[in-house]
Amino acid sequence: QQQVKQSPQSLIVQKGGISIINCAYENTAFDYFPWYQQFPGKGPALLIAIRPDVSEKKEGRFTISFNKSAKQFSLHIMDSQPGDSATYFCAASEGGGSEKLVFGKGTKLTVNP
Amino acid sequence: EPEVTQTPSHQVTQMGQEVILRCVPISNHLYFYWYRQILGQKVEFLVSFYNNEISEKSEIFDDQFSVERPDGSNFTLKIRSTKLEDSAMYFCASSRQLGTYTEAFFGQGTRLTVV
Numbered sequence: 001q002q003q004v005k006q007s008p009q010s011l012i013v014q015k016g017g018i019s020i021i022n023c024a025y026e027n028t029a030f031d032y033f034p035w036y037q038q039f040p041g042k043g044p045a046l047l048i049a050i051r052p053d054v055s056e057k058k059e060g061r062f063t064i065s066f067n068k069s070a071k072q073f074s075l076h077i078m079d080s081q082p083g084d085s086a087t088y089f090c091a092a093s094e095g096g097g098s099e100k101l102v103f104g105k106g107t108k109l110t111v112n113p
Numbered sequence: 114e115p116e117v118t119q120t121p122s123h124q125v126t127q128m129g130q131e132v133i134l135r136c137v138p139i140s141n142h143l144y145f146y147w148y149r150q151i152l153g154q155k156v157e158f159l160v161s162f163y164n165n166e167i168s169e170k171s172e173i174f175d176d177q178f179s180v181e182r183p184d185g186s187n188f189t190l191k192i193r194s195t196k197l198e199d200s201a202m203y204f205c206a207s208s209r210q211l212g213t214y215t216e217a218f219f220g221q222g223t224r225l226t227v228v
Contacts, residue, residue, distance in 0.1 A: 034216075041222075042222075043219030044204070045219065046218075091156075099161055099169075099208060100169055105155040
């Protein structure tokens with residue numbers, strides 16, 4: 001129940017295309033859903049995050065879509081660029097005093113020029 | 114821009130030896146964490162630390178692990194007797210406050226190799 005399931009494991013997109021990464025969870029106590037971006041040799045860096053009281057959040061080319069009833073959320077990267085090539089992790093936490101992040105397994109995104 | 118700093122970047126140790134991984138969190142942060150990532154797998158929570166005590170730990174964080182904030186700037190993870198399966202990337206993180214919607218900043222990691 002603590003798991004966050006992420007797909008696909010890897011994704012190849014052409015420059016300018018849309019990258020879509022999906023995550024699903026079971027624990028209804030999760031109330032904070034961040035996405036992290038990780039470049040090789042670096043630690044995860046927060047990209048964008050959403051709370052369950054909104055269905056969508058957009059920051060620049062990055063959008064999170066959230067479906068509370070389906071317990072699913074996704075990251076959309078519009079106009080994907082080669083510099084976006086990285087591993088993306090979705091995560092979730094219960095908040096309310098617990099900061100423990102439960103991560104998905106990651107998606108390795110490659111954006112071809 | 115302030116960042117979480119970890120040393121060393123790579124540590125090789127023999128099985129059964131003790132290792133100490135070091136972290137300098139962001140200076141005005143109060144909450145500190147260790148996560149690990151076995152090669153090719155997901156990032157896993159180990160422990161959170163606040164006000165000089167453990168606030169939460171995972172089942173991975175057994176008696177072989179301990180954390181300490183020995184002074185006002187460092188935060189350490191000690192593995193008492195390393196096993197082969199402890200080989201992983203260990204990430205330190207810190208955040209300014211506890212609770213929902215608080216960003217945790219991650220360090221660049223220490224790659225621990227147990228041989």
